[in-house]
Amino acid sequence: ASEVSTMSFPEPTVRTSWGISIEPDEENLLADPCYSSFEGCTQSSWTTYYNTAIEVSSERAHSGSNSLKVSNTSNYITMEIDSPIVRGNFPAGTAVSATVRISGQNIDTGRIYLTIWDRTNNKISTRTNKRIGCGWSELTTYWQLPFNSGSLCVDILTWGATSGTVFYVDSATLAINDVPVSFQIGGQQRAAETLSHRVAFPSCWTDVFCWQPPYSPSATNGTKVIKSWSVEDGSSWLQLVLDNADNFELEEVNGCLTKTLASIHAPDFLPGSLIRFAVVQDVDGIALHILCPQGWLLASGSRTEVCPTTVFFGSTPQGTMQAGGLYSNARVYDANMTREQIVQVINEIAEGFQSGSGNVSFSDLFVLTENWLRTDCSDPDWCNHADKDMSGAVDFRDFANLAASWWSNGSK
Secondary structure, rough: OOOOOOOOOOOOOOOOOOOOOOOOOOOOOOHHHHHHHHOOOOOOOOOEEEEEEEEOOOOOOOOOOOOOEEOOOOOOOOOOEEEEOEEEEOOOOOOEEEEEEEEEEEOOOOEEEEEEEOOOOOEOOOOEEEOOOOEEEEEEEEEEEEOOOEEEEEEEEEEOOOOOOOOEEEEEEEEEEEEEOOOEEEOEEEEOOOOOEEOOOOOOOOEEEEEEOOHHHHHHOOOOOEEEEEEOOEEEEEEEEEEEOOOEEEEEEEEOOOEEEEEEEOOOOOOOOOOEEEEOOOOOOEEEEEEEEOOOEEEEEEEOOOOEEEEEEEOOOOOOOOOOOOOEEEEEOOOOHHHHHHHHHHHEEEEEOOOOOOEEOOHHHHHHHHOOOOOOOOOOOOOHHHHOOOOOOEEEOHHHHHHHOOOOOOOO
16 A cells, blocks of 8 residues: 555546555555555564564555564574454455565575465465566466355465565455455455545545445445544544444544534445545635446535545545445646546446456446336436446447456446
8 A cells, every 4th residue: 555646637637646545556555555555564463484574664665654574583594474353254266366466685585385274174376376586476376266265365475485584465365256355354354445545635625536335325234434634633534434324424533522414325235336536625615526326416514624644545544434345546636626527537447347356347337227117318428437338328239338348447
């Protein structure tokens, strides 16, 4: 997970890179967001064996500013570390993949092995291995689970260590059926996509991003924080939540006080639906724009005096009330955009049925089914882009369009 880079665009200037894919981009360190996301973090939740020591290090990094430094503290030839455990329901036949980036301290650190470990059945996948040098090497392994499993982890191992062997691990992912999943961090479930990025927000700004929740609003268990914007010392922040009453609410938090700035009732869209958000702060107030499968939603309220310096995807600044889900296409503009500009940007994001994965897949099928046989489609969103031929109706021609591009990149 890296800090957001600054890029120059035509007015209004974009302060973040236009395509931050919080998940499933492999550049984000899903195995432990602590490496690069949260300042002051010194502990890692990986497990060590055979007198192997680990620490969060800024000596080198594949992505962001930190990586996991792995050192041999003895003369033993074996070094081994395990990622935090992913817990869930993984039926036999599930496709699992793991990817890590590894860099050796020396020109010839030795051969490193990567394995997926089914902790439920104490079974391991075939080991992928590569001889590691000073540069960053990618290791990836694939496995189709032979048994039903409830817990998986990534195992990194070498049998050729010496007393001075050191290597670095970064940009680790574990994916189930091509979708990266969350790890258990410190014994507590933590959404892997909970990442923070530093952004110097001006007095007026617009924040646009996409979210694909793994649940529908009616199935929400407790209030979930989709995104938060915090001041430097963390004493106050804004947060966008989906609450128990099925409302999207934009809130201002100061200590123990929470004030609702804007509220919209959330239609009961299907899990995996692509939801586009735009939060606009101007000199007079704050507005929340949402494009969901049921159409556009808008609410506004009083301007907040919170001037954020850090954004958090999927949680509060303290990492609580985690929403989970997939995040993509995050953009922050240093101006309060008009309704027309927001529609243009969000339609650009939605072009070609592009979901967080960039592929035409089940998320796009959800959009089609939720708008099936509608006959009121019109500009600007054409029934959430389900009406691809812009005929005014969602019908079999649109289904044929989607089928022709199934599991391909939907960009035109």
